[in-house]
Amino acid sequence: MLANARGGGPLAPDPLAELLDDANAGNRDSLGRILSATAPAVLGVVRVILGADNPDVPDVAQESLLAVKDALRTFRGEASLTQYARQIAVRTALAARRGRGARDRLLERFRRESASAPSEDQAVDPVLRARRTAAFRTLLDELPEEQAETFAMRVVLDYSLDQVSAATGAPINTVRSRVRLAREKLKLKIENDPDLWEVLKGEA
Amino acid sequence: MEGRGVTTIDLHPEDMLDAARRGTLTAAAVEDLRAHLGRCVACRMSLTLPDDLRVEAAVKDSDPLLTTMVRGAMAGERIAHETRGYRARASGTGRRVAVALALLFVGGSGGAAVWSMGGATLARRFVPEILQLPRHREPVRAPSAPHPNHLAISVEPVPAPAPVLAPAPTRPQRLHVSPPALPHASADDLFVEANRARRAGDYPLALRRYTELRRSYPGSREELTARVVVGDLLLAEGPTRDALASFDSYLAASPDGILAEEALVGRASALMRLGRRDEERGAWAQLLRLHPDSVQGARARRRLAELR
Numbered sequence: 442m443l444a445n446a447r448g449g450g451p452l453a454p455d456p457l458a459e460l461l462d463d464a465n466a467g468n469r470d471s472l473g474r475i476l477s478a479t480a481p482a483v484l485g486v487v488r489v490i491l492g493a494d495n496p497d498v499p500d501v502a503q504e505s506l507l508a509v510k511d512a513l514r515t516f517r518g519e520a521s522l523t524q525y526a527r528q529i530a531v532r533t534a535l536a537a538r539r540g541r542g543a544r545d546r547l548l549e550r551f552r553r554e555s556a557s558a559p560s561e562d563q564a565v566d567p568v569l570r571a572r573r574t575a576a577f578r579t580l581l582d583e584l585p586e587e588q589a590e591t592f593a594m595r596v597v598l599d600y601s602l603d604q605v606s607a608a609t610g611a612p613i614n615t616v617r618s619r620v621r622l623a624r625e626k627l628k629l630k631i632e633n634d635p636d637l638w639e640v641l642k643g644e645a
Numbered sequence: 646m647e648g649r650g651v652t653t654i655d656l657h658p659e660d661m662l663d664a665a666r667r668g669t670l671t672a673a674a675v676e677d678l679r680a681h682l683g684r685c686v687a688c689r690m691s692l693t694l695p696d697d698l699r700v701e702a703a704v705k706d707s708d709p710l711l712t713t714m715v716r717g718a719m720a721g722e723r724i725a726h727e728t729r730g731y732r733a734r735a736s737g738t739g740r741r742v743a744v745a746l747a748l749l750f751v752g753g754s755g756g757a758a759v760w761s762m763g764g765a766t767l768a769r770r771f772v773p774e775i776l777q778l779p780r781h782r783e784p785v786r787a788p789s790a791p792h793p794n795h796l797a798i799s800v801e802p803v804p805a806p807a808p809v810l811a812p813a814p815t816r817p818q819r820l821h822v823s824p825p826a827l828p829h830a831s832a833d834d835l836f837v838e839a840n841r842a843r844r845a846g847d848y849p850l851a852l853r854r855y856t857e858l859r860r861s862y863p864g865s866r867e868e869l870t871a872r873v874v875v876g877d878l879l880l881a882e883g884p885t886r887d888a889l890a891s892f893d894s895y896l897a898a899s900p901d902g903i904l905a906e907e908a909l910v911g912r913a914s915a916l917m918r919l920g921r922r923d924e925e926r927g928a929w930a931q932l933l934r935l936h937p938d939s940v941q942g943a944r945a946r947r948r949l950a951e952l953r
Contacts, residue, residue: 469719476718480711485702493701499710506718570697577694596694597702601663617659628687635943638686 457522465514475513479526480506486527489597490534492578497537505533519607524598528608531593538581576637580627591616592623662688832858836867840874869895873904876911880918889915906936910945917948926952 457478463471487502509526516525581589594600594608606613631637661678664670682689827835839854855871862868876891892912913928929945
């Protein structure tokens with residue numbers, strides 16, 4: 442039985458996992474169905490971590506799906522195949538982000554600085570949303586690798602502490618510590634960004 | 646989960662946040678968490694981030710990149726994905742953009758043509774997101790991510806807006822074919838068409854439409870708005886002097902216009918890049934004087950302090 446995405450409740454059997462044996466045995470139809478079904482989730486994660494307009498999205502999305510394909514043989518059924526693919530996408534995209542960090546940071550900085558006019562409803566204002574997500578992405582660049590991965594799983598995949606622990610193999614207290622440190626850095630980042638601070642303090 | 650009197654010592658109550666998202670917090674714990682969220686901007690932002698990111702993660706079934714990804718994975722290799730706007734051609738592109746924008750400003754259609762030769766990619770990467778927001782939002786399918794129960798407490802309800810997606814990109818044209826003029830188009834038609842083309846990443850067409858708008862309806866509301874749009878674009882990648890000229894032209898024509906605040910910010914930013922400190926100081930001061938509640942107020946004050 443699979444663990445639910447949050448809360449650990451039971452889930453129905455994963456229909457994709459039922460294709461896994463065939464795919465691993467060389468059945469290309471099954472492999473294609475698995476890859477087609479997981480590709481949107483992979484692309485979504487890559488866009489979130491790199492930024493939707495990042496020119497590296499196509500390459501990194503492909504790298505991620507290739508990594509998913511390569512990892513199918515090691516899938517142990519502890520999560521759904523789609524979740525597994527998303528975890529792989531998080532790691533691949535974070536690695537790519539580190540490798541291509543300087544260019545991304547320039548782009549994010551520009552976006553953050555270019556966002557301006559507030560709307561009446563700040564919660565759904567796309568500009569403010571872009572500012573928050575840009576701050577999140579630049580934070581990923583600044584965090585140590587383990588903290589970035591943990592925090593991304595927590596925020597992007599919306600994993601519980603237990604799930605992050607299972608996915609990363611780190612003890613739960615280590616996960617807790619990594620998230621706490623990441624959150625502290627996020628707090629500092631917000632406090633040192635007057636524009637972001639002004640926006641967020643109003644949300645209290 | 647029971648309330649436990651969260652204090653400032655409990656920096657970030659991860660378990661309570663988890664329980665809140667599962668809807669298993671007791672009333673007392675809800676109060677504790679609410680109090681913490683009132684103090685902690687990082688936790689507050691963390692709670693809204695999944696919703697923010699979910700919007701960005703939305704993927705259309707028809708996204709051509711999905712096909713490329715699956716094809717590449719099946720073949721065991723990466724396949725070049727030609728998408729307008731994704732891949733910048735570094736060599737010479739900046740120069741082409743600069744020349745194109747300069748031509749645009751003298752009103753020639755040649756600007757669009759030169760722009761297109763570089764694949765119109767650099768500007769796509771640097772156009773402020775604020776300028777890329779479509780007016781017509783399309784429903785799209787979110788990835789099959791498990792999205793949990795949302796907070797069972799009234800922290801900051803964030804209704805997920807319709808995802809913002811550009812239309813599916815098409816194969817880029819290497820040589821520009823002049824798009825048909827719209828002889829009977831209204832100012833609104835041209836503006837909508839220009840914005841639609843810009844959102845789709847078709848910058849040659851967008852520039853052509855903005856130019857037509859400028860020629861056909863100078864001083865119209867749409868044309869004035871386009872001056873700020875083009876100014877922002879130039880500020881991002883084009884010649885800063887032309888960006889400044891674009892903002893100035895808006896402010897001269899519409900000093901109390903709805904985009905005056907944004908134009909002032911753009912003007913100050915352009916002056917900063919040009920190193921014209923005295924004028925920059927005046928521009929930030931003007932922004933604060935005319936728009937004391939500007940969201941860029943903190944930035945303006947910071948720069949003014951630096952310029953002292």
